[in-house]
Amino acid sequence: MSTALETPVPLLRTVSRAAGWGGLGLIAITVALSDFLAREPAGTRGAGPMLSVPSEVYPFGTDLLGRDMLSETLHGLSQTAGHALIGAVAAIILGGLFGAVAARLPRPFSASLRGMMGIFAAVPALLLTILLIGLTARGFAPLMAGLAAAPFAFVRAFDHVDLASLHAEYARATGIPAMTLLRRDLTYEFRETLASIAARALAAVAIILSTASFLGFGAEPPARDLGLMIAAAKSSYYTAWWTAAFPALALLMLILCARLAAGLEEGERP
Amino acid sequence: MSDPVLEIADLSVSRAGATVLDRFSLKLEAGESVVVLGETGSGKEALLGVLGGFADTNDTIAGTIRFAGGEARPAAKRLRPGIRVAYLPNPRSHPLAPHATVLAQLERVVARKLGAPPGSAREELRLALEKMPGGVTLQLLEAKPGQLDPVTLAVALLAATSAQTPALVLADRAMADLGPSAERALLTALAEEKKRLGFALLYATGGLQPAARLGGRVIVIRAGRVVEEGDAERLMSGHAHAYTRTLFKALPRLTLDQARPRARGQPLLQVHGLSLQPENELRDGITFELRRGASLAFVGEDGSGRRAHLRAVLGLDRAPAGRVVFDAVDLNILSQAMASRIRRRIAFITGTDDSLDPRMTIWDTVEEPLRAHLNLTGDLTAGYREAALKRVGLASHDGKRRVAGLSAFDKRRLQVARAIVGAPLLVVVDEPLRGLDAFARTIMREVLTDFRVTQDPAFLVITSDFTVAQALADEAMVFRDGKIVERGAIVDLLRDPKDEATKALIEAVTLPNLSQDEGSV
Amino acid sequence: MLNFAARQAGRLAVGILGTVAIAAAISAIAEPRAHGLLPFLEAAASRLAHFLQFNLGTSAITGLSAAHELGQRLPPTLLLVLGGGAIALVVGVPLGLLFGAGPVRRAAAPLMQIVTAAPVFCAGLALAYGAGHLLHWPLSVNMPSGAPVAPDEALRIAALPVLTVGLAGAAAVQLALRRAASLSSGAAFRTGLKRLGLGALEIERLYVVPQVLAGLVASAGEIMLALLSAAVVAEWVFNRPGAADLFVKSVALHDWNMTALILVVFAGLSFATDFLGSLAGFVFANEGQP
Structure with missing residues (x-):
């Protein structure tokens, strides 16, 4: 009997994925515990000395207003991660909806829908997000980032679903109902990659959102957001590196973990 | 003749501790041919790899090889033959x-x-x-x-x-799966070139046509060991090793004493004046009727229009003219939901395995038709699934394995299992043996015959091989250039073929040296 | 070839028309009377008609002609994108080829993830910090725009944003390359041609490298998006007055006319690059074939 082996997953890939998910888990725990871990509650006016270097009392130093950077970074991380999650969920739902509809419409409609998505995809997602935030209320920033990232989720999720594929055609010819085929696509495309898509969307939305806040769109000053904190540190970081370095590091870890968790890089699907 | 082109002594190849090829020896003269016959993984690939200089990087190689005009040297991954070696893929x-x-x-x-x-x-x-x-x-x-x-x-x-x-040609399943006529023509051409140029030929194959057509020596190899060696005619006669005999059972012969097809039940598939060109409905449209439990083969070369007609018959493509009635209803006028309810009694088994979704697992593939149409409990579904998998010999496989990772043979049997659970009225079989080696062919043929005998669905077979047609169907329509040139009971077509295309198709699967066999053409 | 070009040109035209229509809708927001759906659509249609006659309206902030404003701001941005693109190719192509093929391919993926995880604004700030502290370059992050600088310092000040954009582009370039390389890495023809008797280098040179390069050229549109996106951030971080910076300010100040115009220009830029890239990629992939 012939026994073809399944292609083995390279160890490195498994390890890096596990590390990514582990990191995301740690971030989630940190965010959940941030109120306990942070010395100062969110939104307090600083009580410490201005721009103090990292020390035993202030492990991450203090900022211009004398706030503890450790607490600030923790609050910023929870806000950024939370908003990125909302945005990623929005991106997946919107993208999935677009994709599922586009893949199932008759050819001319599906082509024109894809063409419309193409127009949005021709504008950098960052600019689109800024525009959308500018057009709407700022509170919707995460949703808008998700909307701007939706074409990306859309393309990824339904790349593989090819209704003209022979097996789909044979399935229809043997009376497999369209709903079963849709379920097939959903279970097999999504069960395999929903986690990856979610993680990748999380990374993309985190970048877009924090960049938008950095540029002044999205979170507004009383709220703590990593992008906003880095923007605020722009005037001081040259002499007080810790004001920008720790929020940037937190942001970097969030993005890196999400990307590693997503596993294969775009286009590197087996 | 004194200096052989190739002399292999005690060549062994092992990979990750397992022996792939065990003390293989061979002497090949100029103008001589050797057919190395074995299943996939029997060691013939490793042999070609060493001789062609593309051995697997993990292989450990022992033994000596001597090419014409050179010294006997220890075999290695990179040989320097000193003669011209050509590879024919x-x-x-x-x-x-x-x-x-x-x-x-x-x-x-x-x-x-x-x-x-x-x-x-x-x-x-x-x-x-x-x-x-x-x-x-x-x-x-x-x-x-x-x-x-x-x-x-x-x-x-x-x-x-x-x-x-x-000076030496290494052929690697070179003519397999090209259809009997082409395979035959190409093997003949290869034999003629060998005679003209005087090269030595080593032909590795999993199928039996090369052994039967090229003549000369045949080495039967299994799990790295030579099972038997001898000339083709002796091995094909009954006096051979048991394994060789099983292998050659897969080389089907056409037989003339097949019973005439008997009358069957109600009409299942009725096709009236179906034509792929709108203007000549009357002249060229095809009309036939397939009754329940009956069987019909579309026989013809690749590109002769069999598949296009089949697609039109099944409503995959809309034909410009003609009418198709399946189980007393015209599928084209039904709503999608109704049509899919009726279509569930149709099953596909294709030689390209593209009716299977590569993402699905074995179990899901078999269960899907049940889940889509019937409201069964999980236990009952599993029971049907297991029964079907057992009948095709896949019950011992891990059911969570994906289709994409299966071998062609497993995929082919999985298609049959999927068909079995659906209890179809019509089974469409499209070149069911393509891409399989001799052993798998025998089993696949048995699985399909068993399916047909026990469940009695109607069979619609597409093939270029009359032996396949005869094994699975009683009647046939012969296609050429998009038209039907001849139709009738297969036995009658074999006895008295009228059209040149039919003659050529029969000729292609008639072996030259088997005439002593009673009842064969 | 002609068919392909026509199809791509069709896509280009539809894309640009679509963008213009969207831009018209955005700039119609600026119309004071456009409340309710019908008046809004009317306004959008009239804006569209104006756009098609190259009447681009005025900026709500400066009151100057939007086209004139953009004409002043666009060249620095284009220079930034061009310079960044050059750096992206110089850095990204060797990296992509190195990591896209050969034994390091597998190990490269997580490594590249780490390197490319940094958002552009973090990278820009880090570059500025490094340049200031290690190289003692003149500080440019908090410099007011238009401040007089010595000519030899101007070059160094200009180098940082270009470098930032270039690095962001390099990430996109190496990704496109590695994607193209991974497509042919397991292809059957590699072993097939080797067995038939061609040398490994010959196969790479003749049949693999052109495909990989074609893949790179075909993703030109994507790389352009990365460059434009980075240009927005770089102009903001380094206080460079450019079109990208103007876009951010226009949105912030609700100058929809200006916003729409810049949007059209950027989308047109990325559509045009995509068009040229896919044509060039097609020619590359079918080298010498009609």
């Missing part, structure tokens, strides 16, 4: 780059082997093509591999081989 293994023309690539190969400029290599290629069947020209080869059919590619590869004027 199967076109279906995609040996050429898809984005450059066939001509440019083959010209480069020939030029490199001959150490000649491209211009003269092209001339050699042109001369070699002239001796090939099929009228393939250099102009035709100025196309990318994907634009040419496999048979044309095989001709081109064969021409490139003989343009190299090699």
Whole structure:
């Protein structure tokens, strides 16, 4: 009997994925515990000395207003991660909806829908997000980032679903109902990659959102957001590196973990 | 004759501790041919790898090899043969780059082997093509591999081989799965080139046609060991090792004492004046009726229009003229939901395995038809699934394995299992043995026959091989150039073929040296 | 070839028309009377008609002609994108080829993830910090735009944003390259041609590298998006007055006319690059074939 082996997953890939998910888990725990871990509650006016270097009392130093950077970074991380999650969920739902509809419409409609998505995809997602935030209320920033990232989720999720594929055609010819085929696509495309898509969307939305806040769109000053904190540190970081370095590091870890968790890089699907 | 082209002594290959090839010895004279016959993984690939200089990097190799005019040297991964060795691959293994023309690539190969400029290599290629069947020209080869059919590619590869004027040719399942007529024509051409150029030929195959057509010596190899060695005629007669005999049982013969098809039940599939061209409905439209439990084969070469007609019959493509009634209803006028309810009694088994979704698991594949149409409990579904998998011999496989990771043989049987659970009224079988080696063919044929006998669905068979048609169907329609040229009971067609196309198709699967067998053509 | 070009040109035209229509809708927001759906659509249609006659309206902030404003701001941005693109190719192509092929391919993926995880604004700030502290370059992050600088310092000040954009582009370039390389890495023809007798280098040179490069050229549109996106951030971080910076300010100040115009220009830029890239990629992939 012939026994073809399944292609083995390279160890490195498994390890890096596990590390990514582990990191995301740690971030989630940190965010959940941030109120306990942070010395100062969110939104307090600083009580410490201005721009103090990292020390035993202030492990991450203090900022211009004398706030503890450790607490600030923790609050910023929870806000950024939370908003990125909302945005990623929005991106997946919107993208999935677009994709599922586009893949199932008759050819001319599906082509024109894809063409419309193409127009949005021709504008950098960052600019689109800024525009959308500018057009709407700022509170919707995460949703808008998700909307701007939706074409990306859309393309990824339904790349593989090819209704003209022979097996789909044979399935229809043997009376497999369209709903079963849709379920097939959903279970097999999504069960395999929903986690990856979610993680990748999380990374993309985190970048877009924090960049938008950095540029002044999205979170507004009383709220703590990593992008906003880095923007605020722009005037001081040259002499007080810790004001920008720790929020940037937190942001970097969030993005890196999400990307590693997503596993294969775009286009590197087996 | 004193200096053999190739002399192998005690060649052993092991990979990760397992022996792939065990003390293989062979002496091959110029102009002689050896067919190495074995299943996939029997060690024939490892043998070719060593001789062709493309052994697997993890292989450990022992033994000695001597090429003509050289010393006997220990076998190694990189041999320096000192004679010209040409490699002849199967076109279906995609040996050429898809984005450059066939001509440019083959010209480069020939030029490199001959150490000649491209211009003269092209001339050699042109001369070699002239001796090939099929009228393939250099102009035709100025196309990318994907634009040419496999048979044309095989001709081109064969021409490139003989343009190299090699001393030794290593053929790797070179003509397999090209259809009986093409395989026969190409094997004949290969034998003639061998005679003309006097090269030694080592032909590795999993199928039996090369052994039967090329003659000469046959080495039967299994799990790295030589089971038997002898000339083709002796091995094909009954006096051989048990394993060899089982193998050759897979080489089907046409038989003339098949019973006439008996009358069957209600009409299942009625086709009236179905035509792919709108204007000539009356002249060329096809009309036939398939009753429940009956069987019909569409026989013809690749591209003769069998598949196009089948697609129209099943409503996959809309035919411009004609009417198709399945189980007393016209599928084209039904709503989608109704049509899909009726269509569930149709099953597909294809030789390209593309009816299976590569993402699905074995279990899901078999259960899907049950889940889609019936409201069964999980236990009952599992029971049907297990019964079907058992019947095709897949019950011991891990049900969570994905289709994409299965071998062709497993996929083929999985298709049958999926068909079995659906209890179909009509089974469409499209070249069911393509791409399988001899052993798998025997089993697949038995699985299909068993399916037909026990569940009695109607069979609609598409094939270019009359032996397959006869094994699975009683009646046949012969296609050529998009038209039906002859139809009738298969026994009658075999006894008294009227059309040239039918004659050619029968000829293609008639073996030259089996006439002593009673009852065969 | 002609068919392909026509199809791509069709896509280009549809894309640009679509963008213009969207831009018209955005700039119609600026119309004071456009409340309710019908008046809004009317306004959008009239804006569209104006756009098609190259009447681009005025900026709500400066009151100057929007086209004139953009004409002043666009050249620095284009220079930034061009310079960044050059750096992206110089850095990204060797990286992509190195990591896209050969034994390091597998190990490269997580490594590249780490390197490319940094958002552009973090990278820009880090570059500025490094340049200031290690190389003692004149500080440019908090410099007011238009401040007089010595000519030899101007070059160094200009180098940082270009470098930032270039690095962001390099990430996109190497990704496109590695994607193209991974497509042909397991292809059957590699072993097939080797067995037929061609040398490994010959196969790479003739049949693999052109495909990989074609893949790179075909993703030109994507790379352009990365460059434009980075240009927005770089102009903001380094206080460079450019079109990208103007876009951010226009949105912030609700100058929809200006916003729409810049949007059209950027989308047109990325559509045009995509068009040229896919044509060039097609020619590359079918080298010498009609």
